[in-house]
Amino acid sequence: MKDLELAHQKLKENKRFFSKLSNKERKTLDHYAHDAHTKVSNDFDCLTCANCCKTTGPLFTKADIDRLAKVFSMSSAVFITTYLRLDEDGDYVLQSTPCPFLQADNKCLVYDERPKACREFPHTDRKNFYQIRNLTLKNTLMCPIAFRVLEQVKINMQS
Ligand code: SF4
Numbered sequence: 001m002k003d004l005e006l007a008h009q010k011l012k013e014n015k016r017f018f019s020k021l022s023n024k025e026r027k028t029l030d031h032y033a034h035d036a037h038t039k040v041s042n043d044f045d046c047l048t049c050a051n052c053c054k055t056t057g058p059l060f061t062k063a064d065i066d067r068l069a070k071v072f073s074m075s076s077a078v079f080i081t082t083y084l085r086l087d088e089d090g091d092y093v094l095q096s097t098p099c100p101f102l103q104a105d106n107k108c109l110v111y112d113e114r115p116k117a118c119r120e121f122p123h124t125d126r127k128n129f130y131q132i133r134n135l136t137l138k139n140t141l142m143c144p145i146a147f148r149v150l151e152q153v154k155i156n157m158q159s
């Protein structure tokens, strides 16, 4: 995957980009990031990728668990023992990856009811984007959209 190879090569440059932003630039970052997010997301077909579903998984909130348990007509307790485990921070995460709800055609079996974290990934349209810069740097290494958004932000802010 070309994007992800480039993301690894540009990791140091991208860290520098965030560390050199002035206070004024940090305040305008959301504007550039949200613009880039809209454009890049519209142009990229996640069904050709599904890397987030294959290599990592979302955190499941209580609301996510209750909603998804209903999809499978099981109790929330059974849903947890079937699919989830507690991580070191005490959050519910998948027992294994790829996500068990990812289908062979890269579609999500529970798309309409998917966890909030899946809906929001890769968070490049988030308010206060600067505050999640470390997460974004990490995400560029596995998510082409995150990588392309950051590339676009750099171009737009430097022009
Ligand atoms: S890793 Fe990023 S580009 Fe790939 S499917 Fe997930 S959100 Fe879409």
Ligand code: SF4
Residues within 6 Å of the ligand: 052, 053, 056, 057, 058, 099, 100, 101, 102, 103, 107, 108, 109, 110, 111, 114, 115, 118
């Ligand atoms: S629930 Fe759906 S969108 Fe979320 S990781 Fe699993 S397959 Fe992907």
